[in-house]
Amino acid sequence: MSDSALLEIRDLSVQFSASAPPAVRGVSISVNAGTRVGIIGESGSGKSVTAMSVLRLNDERIAHYSDESSITLDGRELLKAPLSAIQGVRGAQASMIFQDPMSVLNPVFRVGHQVRDVLIAHRPELRKKARELVIESLDAVGIRNPATVYRQYPHELSGGMRQRVMIAMAIASSPRLLIADEATSALDVTVQAAVLETIGALADDRGMAVLMITHDMGVVARFCDYVYVMYHGEVVESGAAADILTSPQHDYTKKLLASVPRLHGDQSRTA
Amino acid sequence: MSPSPLLEISDLTVRYGTGKKKPAVDRVSLSLAAGETVGLVGESGSGKSTVARAVLGLMPFEGTITYQGENLAQVSSRRMRAIRSDLQMIFQDPYATLDPRMTIGRQIAEPMLVHKIVSRSGIAARIGELLNQVGLSADMAGRYPHEFSGGQRQRIAIARALGVSPSLIVCDEPTSALDVSVQAQVLELLQELQQTQGIAYLFIAHNLGVVRAMSHRVAVMYLGEIVEYGTSEEVFGNPQHPYTQALIEAVLEPDPESRHRSMTIDADLTSPITVMRKHA
Numbered sequence: 001m002s003d004s005a006l007l008e009i010r011d012l013s014v015q016f017s018a019s020a021p022p023a024v025r026g027v028s029i030s031v032n033a034g035t036r037v038g039i040i041g042e043s044g045s046g047k048s049v050t051a052m053s054v055l056r057l058n059d060e061r062i063a064h065y066s067d068e069s070s071i072t073l074d075g076r077e078l079l080k081a082p083l084s085a086i087q088g089v090r091g092a093q094a095s096m097i098f099q100d101p102m103s104v105l106n107p108v109f110r111v112g113h114q115v116r117d118v119l120i121a122h123r124p125e126l127r128k129k130a131r132e133l134v135i136e137s138l139d140a141v142g143i144r145n146p147a148t149v150y151r152q153y154p155h156e157l158s159g160g161m162r163q164r165v166m167i168a169m170a171i172a173s174s175p176r177l178l179i180a181d182e183a184t185s186a187l188d189v190t191v192q193a194a195v196l197e198t199i200g201a202l203a204d205d206r207g208m209a210v211l212m213i214t215h216d217m218g219v220v221a222r223f224c225d226y227v228y229v230m231y232h233g234e235v236v237e238s239g240a241a242a243d244i245l246t247s248p249q250h251d252y253t254k255k256l257l258a259s260v261p262r263l264h265g266d267q268s269r270t271a
Numbered sequence: 272m273s274p275s276p277l278l279e280i281s282d283l284t285v286r287y288g289t290g291k292k293k294p295a296v297d298r299v300s301l302s303l304a305a306g307e308t309v310g311l312v313g314e315s316g317s318g319k320s321t322v323a324r325a326v327l328g329l330m331p332f333e334g335t336i337t338y339q340g341e342n343l344a345q346v347s348s349r350r351m352r353a354i355r356s357d358l359q360m361i362f363q364d365p366y367a368t369l370d371p372r373m374t375i376g377r378q379i380a381e382p383m384l385v386h387k388i389v390s391r392s393g394i395a396a397r398i399g400e401l402l403n404q405v406g407l408s409a410d411m412a413g414r415y416p417h418e419f420s421g422g423q424r425q426r427i428a429i430a431r432a433l434g435v436s437p438s439l440i441v442c443d444e445p446t447s448a449l450d451v452s453v454q455a456q457v458l459e460l461l462q463e464l465q466q467t468q469g470i471a472y473l474f475i476a477h478n479l480g481v482v483r484a485m486s487h488r489v490a491v492m493y494l495g496e497i498v499e500y501g502t503s504e505e506v507f508g509n510p511q512h513p514y515t516q517a518l519i520e521a522v523l524e525p526d527p528e529s530r531h532r533s534m535t536i537d538a539d540l541t542s543p544i545t546v547m548r549k550h551a
Binding site: 042043159188189190191192193194196215216217218219220221222241242245246255256257258259260261262263264 | 314315421450451452454455458477478479480481483484507517518519520521522523524525526527529
């Protein structure tokens, strides 16, 4: 893509053990500012390792990046930077949301305080206005009674609400890139559709780019402009989402699309 | 449908706790003929798994459940044990469903030994036969669950259920933990077994595409009640209830057109608390 990409992953290879094949091999992905890019693949395809590499969240005692690997965000090299410098990138320029909000939220603290702490950690100068800003973010992610939810504990919220809280946490400090790793996979279909809608609206309003990691072709169809298909640690195909969905070139992509049980179309058992 | 169904549920009500709370399952009626698949769809908390538990006798209930003409609420526990061998189940989590410290051969053997279906001398051959039927090989019987992938484990769970030659298998989200390509293989296996052995399925899932591919008839559950019931074609082709319409609307399909589809779903529809308040 263009050289003005916000995120540029080039030739990324990640290996977790010298004796095992690399989990990710020569992956190149670019995300332009304000766009929605998807990475699709099944369990073990390397999609999450790729996403985690951007924020250096892989366990670096065992994860080894090859010498050619490069990841730049806004022109700044991340893989070779010291971890202390990455701390300033996480949350401030790029945030990540995960599949299971319960493993992110602390069960013994009020959700508003947890979002506030994250905001203050990234933007200490906002401490005085923090409560107000958190309530604004909760409102922005579609929580209807943000002041009440601010005081609630995670167990008092449904799965969809918790996922919204996590999104609020991720966007509170206005990052330019949001990485969503299977962020809607654990949700019911109606809730999933609504949460995707919320992420899309936030991205459009704020000009925030989204890197959506998913195993679901339906999410790609509904959400993404551009998509990369990963298989066995490599990108096997990439292109505009509409092209990949209508005319996949690689055999794996074709098989993946054929495996999806469709709701519409002629597949019912009853005539 | 045959004149006397295999399974007939009428006015099934299940309550958790006491008091005036809305029952988890509220006057549910449905029937299942031999060799047929009835899909039960609905979101988390709609009561679909509770229906399955009641059918399996794992849950006290009100109303009647008749299996092959016998009222399950009235049969003796001895008789219920015999009926259970004809009524098997497969669950969602292929990691939780198998004992990590027992070889898969022993686990497949256990229900057959409990129900005294096969003699101890004939058991090894029977285990091999069952493994072959689900697409695994007979020499895998001595291995442990951790040596298998999620899809293979689900096949092992299916082999275990098949051992007692059931007429009905309750499948509770059997493929929702699997990758989509593996899911397709497991669904195919279930359909093939139905064709060759005439097994009926009560098929519970939240994925409408999966339910449509598997089911002859479909019941849509919402807040403990069946809001729509008909053939797959009727329910998915021409949904009548607003909840079914919303559910179908929300499904994300790998269709580029869906990008331009507007979201019309009201978030309140998915919150039972809000719905209950509105109707109170």
